[in-house]
Amino acid sequence: MYPQPMIAMAAAAAFFAATPAHAQRDGVVVERVAFAMGTSLQIEARAETRDAAVQSSECALKAVEAAERRLSTWRDDSELMALLRMPVEESAPASAALCAELLEAQRWSRLTNRAFDPGVGALVAVYDLRGEGQWPSAARIARALSRGGIADLSIAGGRVTKRANVMLDAGAFGKGAALEAAVAAMKAAGASAATINFGGQTLMFGAEAESSVYVADPRDRSRSALRVQVRDGSLATTCNSERRRVVDGRPLGHILDPRSGLPAEDLGSVTIWASNAFDADCLSTACFVLGPDAALELVERLDGVEIVVMRCQSSSSALTVRLSSGFKDRVKGVLPELDIQSS
Ligand code: ADP
Ligand code: MG
Numbered sequence: 001m002y003p004q005p006m007i008a009m010a011a012a013a014a015f016f017a018a019t020p021a022h023a024q025r026d027g028v029v030v031e032r033v034a035f036a037m038g039t040s041l042q043i044e045a046r047a048e049t050r051d052a053a054v055q056s057s058e059c060a061l062k063a064v065e066a067a068e069r070r071l072s073t074w075r076d077d078s079e080l081m082a083l084l085r086m087p088v089e090e091s092a093p094a095s096a097a098l099c100a101e102l103l104e105a106q107r108w109s110r111l112t113n114r115a116f117d118p119g120v121g122a123l124v125a126v127y128d129l130r131g132e133g134q135w136p137s138a139a140r141i142a143r144a145l146s147r148g149g150i151a152d153l154s155i156a157g158g159r160v161t162k163r164a165n166v167m168l169d170a171g172a173f174g175k176g177a178a179l180e181a182a183v184a185a186m187k188a189a190g191a192s193a194a195t196i197n198f199g200g201q202t203l204m205f206g207a208e209a210e211s212s213v214y215v216a217d218p219r220d221r222s223r224s225a226l227r228v229q230v231r232d233g234s235l236a237t238t239c240n241s242e243r244r245r246v247v248d249g250r251p252l253g254h255i256l257d258p259r260s261g262l263p264a265e266d267l268g269s270v271t272i273w274a275s276n277a278f279d280a281d282c283l284s285t286a287c288f289v290l291g292p293d294a295a296l297e298l299v300e301r302l303d304g305v306e307i308v309v310m311r312c313q314s315s316s317s318a319l320t321v322r323l324s325s326g327f328k329d330r331v332k333g334v335l336p337e338l339d340i341q342s343s
Contacts, residue, residue: 027053028047028050029045030046030057031044032057036061037174037175037198038074039199039200041197043060043061043194043195044194044195045057045194046192047190052189055190056187056189059182059186060186063181063184064179064181064198067174067178068174070097071170072174073168073170083162091154091159091162093159094158094159098160101177104278106155108173108279108283108286109150112282115285115286115290116282116285116286117149118169118173122144122167123258125144126144127263129254132245133245133247135247135248148165150168173278175198175199175201175236175277175281176280179201183196187205193207195207200236200237201277201280201281202235203234204234205232207231210229211231214227215269218268223335225333225335226308226334226335226338234274234281235280236272236280240254267292268310268312270307271284272299272306273306274304274305275304280305283299287299296324321338324342324343327342
C-alpha cells in the first residue's frame with residue numbers, strides 16, 4: 001500500500017454524454033468501474049459476446065495494473081523506481097514496455113523544449129507537492145534542477161543507463177501510458193469498441209458515430225464549460241483547480257516548469273485531443289507550461305492533435321476559450337457567456 005495516489009489524483013475533467021456511440025451498434029457492452037493508480041477507472045467494452053466483452057475489460061484492468069507496477073513513482077517497488085535508485089553511470093536491463101515508454105517521454109520532452117520533462121521528480125519533492133506544499137528557497141530549487149532531466153537516461157538495447165542523479169515523476173504520462181496498454185490488451189482480447197475514462201482522461205475506439213465529451217469549467221469544476229465532439233482518440237485535461245492550494249498566502253499549482261523550476265502560470269485549463277492517449281497526456285501538461293500562444297503554435301504544427309485552452313481572466317471572472325483550427329466545428333460552449341476564438 002502507498003498512502004497517496006501514484007500517478008494522478010486526477011479530476012473528473014471530462015465525462016461522457018449519456019449514450020456512448022458504440023452502444024448503438026450490435027454486440028454486447030460490459031461496464032466496469034475500478035480504482036487504479038490512485039484514481040477512478042471506468043471501462044465500457046463492446047465485443048461480439050458477453051464473455052468476450054468481460055474478458056477484454058479484465059485484460060484492460062490487468063494492463064493498467066501492470067503499467068502501475070512498471071511506472072509508479074509513488075511506490076518503491078516499481079520497475080522504474082528500481083532503475084532510478086541505481087548509482088549514476090550504472091545500467092540495468094529494463095522491460096521492452098518501459099524502454100518504449102521512456103523513449104516516448106524523451107521524444108515529447110524534446111518536442112516541447114522541455115516544457116514536459118518527467119525529470120521534475122526532485123522539484124516535486126522540494127515543493128512538497130505530494131504533501132502540504134511549500135515554497136522552497138532558490139538554492140533548493142537550483143539543487144533540484146541540477147539533478148537533470150529525462151534526457152539523462154540513456155535507453156538502448158533493452159538497457160537503461162543513468163547519466164545523472166535524475167528523479168522522475170510519472171504523473172504527467174503514467175495515465176496515458178496505462179490507457180494505451182489497456183487499449184492494446186482489449187483489442188487483443190476481442191473488443192471491437194471501448195470507452196474508457198481514467199481519472200478524467202478519456203479514450204475511445206471503434207465507435208461508429210461521434211459522442212460529446214464534456215470539459216469542466218476551470219473556475220468551478222462541478223460544472224461543464226463546453227463539449228467536444230469526438231469519435232475516437234483521447235482527451236486529456238491539465239489544470240490546477242482540483243489541486244490548487246495556497247501556501248503562505250500564494251497559490252501553489254502542481255504543474256512545474258522544468259526549465260525555471262518555478263510553478264507554471266495558472267492560466268486555467270488545457271485540453272488536448274490526440275489519437276494516442278500517451279501523446280494527449282504528455283501534451284496537455286506541456287501546453288499548460290508553454291502558455292496559450294506557444295501551445296497553439298505547437299499543436300498547429302503537429303498532425304492529429306487538437307487543443308482547447310480555457311483562460312481565466314484575472315481582472316474579471318470571464319473565461320476566454322481558444323481552439324486549434326481542427327476543433328473549430330467540434331467544440332461548442334455549454335455556458336452561455338463563453339468567448340470562443342479559433343485560430
Ligand atoms: P493530472 O494528474 O491531473 O492528469 P497532468 O497529466 O498534467 O495532470 O500531470 C501533472 C503531474 O505531472 C504533476 O502532479 C507532477 O507530478 C508532474 N509534473 C508537473 N509538471 C510537470 C512537467 N512540466 N513535466 C512533466 N511532469 C510534470
Ligand atoms: Mg499530463
